[in-house]
Amino acid sequence: MIPLMLDLMGRRVLIFGGGDVGARKAAYFEHEAEVTVISRSFSPDLEGLAVERQEADLSALADEALQALLAGAFLAVAATPDPALNDRIGRLCAGAGILFNNAAGEAGDVIIPSVVRGSRYLVAISTRGKSPAVSRYLRMRLETEYADLDRMIELQEEMRSVLKEIEPVQEERSKALWKILSDDEIREALAADYDRARAMAIERYLHA
Structure with a gap:
């Protein structure tokens, strides 16, 4: 396996199983994907999530019915308490070219x-x-x-833009940015005062 980051905006994600595990999986995807949770019952943890619920007794469905549910899905998650059912869903996903994560059973091709x-x-x-x-x-x-990594990234972005204007050599720009990142006093200043940390970075490592 290799790590990837995927844009799931507008993609359909199916969660099979509406228990606590299914709710956690739904919460993971609901900010970006179009999530549908399919189950006979639903955890209270699904309340407030931007997901669609579809009631079905999954264990009673034939493969054809499960395939119909999977139509148009980009990714499916099997989160039922029945590993055999989860594995069956996984095999159907493999046959249809749908990415699959298995919460209990044979490993799928996606790890959350x-x-x-x-x-x-x-x-x-x-x-x-x-x-x-x-x-x-x-x-x-x-x-x-x-905890202050967001501020350091903001500072690095700003200093990188300044360096592009005053330092033509890429290697020297990289050295300056690394020194800013490694400066303990600048990192400590970021926690309380971004402008002070910015001034320190300019004074110490940016030279026209």
């Missing part, structure tokens, strides 16, 4: 990672399902230790 998200960055973490606890631990450490 733990995500650290800022306004200017996105980090995905996965242990390939071997240890969700480690993924969660890494996410929490990143959120704690790099």
